[in-house]
Amino acid sequence: MPSNTPPVIGFICGSLRADSINKKLEKALIKQYKRAGFKTTSINLAKYDLPLFHGDLNEPAGVKALVRKFKSCDGVVVISPEYNGGLPPVLKNAIDWTSTTGTDHFKAPYWGIASCTPGPMSGIMCMRQINYILTRLGAHVSPVQIGVGNAASAFDPSGELIAEPSATLAESLIQDMRERI
Numbered sequence: 001m002p003s004n005t006p007p008v009i010g011f012i013c014g015s016l017r018a019d020s021i022n023k024k025l026e027k028a029l030i031k032q033y034k035r036a037g038f039k040t041t042s043i044n045l046a047k048y049d050l051p052l053f054h055g056d057l058n059e060p061a062g063v064k065a066l067v068r069k070f071k072s073c074d075g076v077v078v079i080s081p082e083y084n085g086g087l088p089p090v091l092k093n094a095i096d097w098t099s100t101t102g103t104d105h106f107k108a109p110y111w112g113i114a115s116c117t118p119g120p121m122s123g124i125m126c127m128r129q130i131n132y133i134l135t136r137l138g139a140h141v142s143p144v145q146i147g148v149g150n151a152a153s154a155f156d157p158s159g160e161l162i163a164e165p166s167a168t169l170a171e172s173l174i175q176d177m178r179e180r181i
């Protein structure tokens with residue numbers, strides 16, 4: 001971190017579900033990033049009110065607001081559920097809508113990817129797709145991805161991420177973002 005001002009990391013979750021295990025992971029990561037000295041902000045996609053994209057729609061106000069939010073961040077961590085081996089529509093929809101305005105907001109922040117699943121596979125397929133899409137839009141994406149499988153036993157009662165290797169991967173992503181931002 002070159003200056004005295006702490007870098008701002010945005011956290012965007014691909015699940016809007018109240019009891020989401022990915023929101024749980026988001027909360028755990030936010031605590032870890034704060035402890036590491038970063039400023040954090042949660043980017044709640046529900047607040048941007050983006051209809052399902054198709055080319056005849058007028059751009060809703062939420063699109064430019066979301067682009068501004070991305071641009072205000074030095075780094076963004078995407079935390080996403082895996083749906084049928086891919087990324088959820090709410091996340092792809094947000095990426096697609098904002099890509100219609102340009103790609104600067106993908107190029108400027110440094111990106112991280114995480115995923116949490118109830119089973120053991122830890123979202124490796126959706127993380128690969130998110131990585132591909134972001135990279136195609138010109139994003140610089142960390143090679144460190146935080147996969148968290150077996151969600152029921154991955155967190156302690158206070159919500160801290162305790163499962164290995166996920167907890168160590170989270171520290172590695174924080175370190176990589178510290179060096180790259």
Ligand SMILES: Cc1cc2nc3c(=O)[nH]c(=O)nc-3n(C[C@H](O)[C@H](O)[C@H](O)COP(=O)(O)O)c2cc1C
Binds near residue numbers: 022
């Ligand atoms: C439509 C759908 C498809 C799913 N496909 C997968 C999958 O491919 N891989 C996986 O590990 N879990 C899959 N799941 C299970 C999700 O990982 C699980 O529902 C998880 O809790 C969703 O994340 P959330 O709790 O953050 O909402 C799927 C769930 C749904 C609803």
